[in-house]
Amino acid sequence: MTSNTIIPPATRLNAVQEYYFSKKLREIAAMRSEGKDVLNLGIGSPDLPPHPKVVAELNAQSQLPDTHAYQSYKGVPELRAAFAAWYGRFFKVKLNADSEVLPLIGSKEGIVHIAMSFLEKGDLALVPNPGYPAYSTATKLAGAGVMKYPLSAENGWLPDLDILNKKDLQKVKVMWVNYPNMPTGAGATKPFFEKLIAFAKKHRILVVNDNPYSFILNKNLLSLLSVDGAKGTALELNSLSKSHNMAGWRVGILAGHADLIQTVLKFKSNMDSGMFKPVQLAAAKALQLPQNWFVDLNKIYAKRREKVFELLQMLGCEWEEGNGGMFVWARVPERYKDGYELSGEVLYGAHVFLTPGGIFGSQGDRYIRVSLCAKEEIFEEAIGRIKSGGDLKSPPDLTDHIVKPPNSIA
Ligand SMILES: Cc1ncc(COP(=O)(O)O)c(C=O)c1O
Structure with missing residues (x-):
């Protein structure tokens, strides 16, 4: 590592690298500052607010002097x-x-x-x-x-x-x-x-x-x-x-x-x-929130996930049915060397960021991960950009616009 200071870092830091997302968010910020409207579908940071009662409690408690x-x-x-x-x-x-x-x-x-x-x-x-x-x-x-x-x-x-x-x-x-x-x-x-x-x-x-x-x-x-x-x-x-x-x-x-x-x-x-x-x-x-909190939250995520399936279908990816969580994990089609290639193509060609699965280890090389932490309109916008081909090296081969049932590798 080159440094402009005379203070060398502790050797223990040689074993680790800056967190992938820390670097990637900088790159996305730089692209945005050049006027490129990047849609970030990479990170699992919920965009929805906490329950209003929770925010009210924070407000009330922080008003107290003690x-x-x-x-x-x-x-x-x-x-x-x-x-x-x-x-x-x-x-x-x-x-x-x-x-x-x-x-x-x-x-x-x-x-x-x-x-x-x-x-x-x-x-x-x-x-x-x-x-x-x-x-x-x-x-x-x-x-x-x-x-x-x-x-x-x-x-x-x-x-x-x-x-x-x-x-x-x-x-x-x-x-x-x-x-x-x-x-x-x-x-x-x-x-x-x-x-x-x-x-x-x-x-x-x-x-x-x-x-x-x-x-x-x-x-x-x-x-x-x-x-x-x-x-x-x-x-x-x-x-x-x-x-x-x-x-x-x-x-x-x-x-x-x-x-x-x-x-x-x-x-x-x-x-x-x-x-x-x-x-x-x-x-x-x-x-202490009732179970309904999770039911309502999951209705929103389930609708978003349908959009992600649509996007993945367009890219020719395959995913497993029945899995949960805040992301969809999908296998990239053979025409891509790996998930990094697909992620790069979609980022630079359509300004949509999807996480390459390889950042989680070599077993993830052929995968990408799509976050559900974005509003439905954002997924629609991403689908529109990818559908139109934009500057993609290999635009999706769309013979029709009807979304087929999910490809399943389960
Ligand atoms: C598997 C896993 N563990 C832990 C965390 C970190 O969670 P927290 O916000 O509680 O630090 C994340 C966040 O993305 C995660 O994906």
Whole structure:
């Protein structure tokens, strides 16, 4: 890395790169400043507002004179209680609000805290390919090595535990899993989670399920902690970013055995000094919203997803039916070398940004990921631009304008 200063960065940063989206958003901003109206269908940042009651609570609490001080390192009791009740209500998991719940400034920071609390040089962490890039970077920042495990359509995007069982796992201390899965949208099942916990116990691995997508277009609410005996060997991350349209608020949760939570708190309490109390109390309100909140939200996402299917159909992509989450994960047609090529063509030719699947790992090379976080009109505009061919190198071969039923690779 070249630098204009005389201060070299710490060598640990050599193991990681600037986050893909951090760079891509700069490029999109530069294109926009040149007058190109780029439609960003890449990022999973909900465009819809939180429930009005949640915003009202934030407003009301921040008017009070005594809500502005530093807060407890482990979150206010109201938020911990609300998280525990939420897990009981939706996931049927009993959590002790005092000792088994740790509010986080978003689940992304939790990933780093877990890595820093349990991993060190000489350790390995099992990381999904494809997967959320933070699992690898957090592992590397903690000085540990990454052992990728492949996910594939053939295996329902679940890890093949029989294959992993045959590997030398002596140095593996953490396994990152993420169900419902991002980027693929695949779900796990209770029997699979039971197998996973048995695997983790056998190899003395801390298995961490990152679970922020449960409430988006997903019928099967499932927590890894619902498996009997999971708490001794598993942690679960969750978040209000996607489920409650509160990505910018930065509120998440870590749940699990009190001793594991205490270990993470030992690290985290040296990093931050609690969260703004009005944010915590408003988040507690969000967690108490009735089920209708999710029903209404999902109606909107379901309609948007139909538009995305239409767009993908036009591009000749294939996708799996029955998957959920905030994205559609689609295989690109053979005429493209990979998802990067299609993404580049659509970005520079039609000014529509779709995420190349390869940024989540080599198993995603032939895929693209389309976010549902845009209004229907934006998808319509994107469809119109791509349909017209624009400056696309290989404009879609449209023999008619009738949208056919989805191509399915399920
Ligand atoms: C799989 C996964 N985990 C975690 C996060 C981060 O969520 P949060 O906003 O709670 O930090 C994301 C965000 O995109 C994600 O896709």
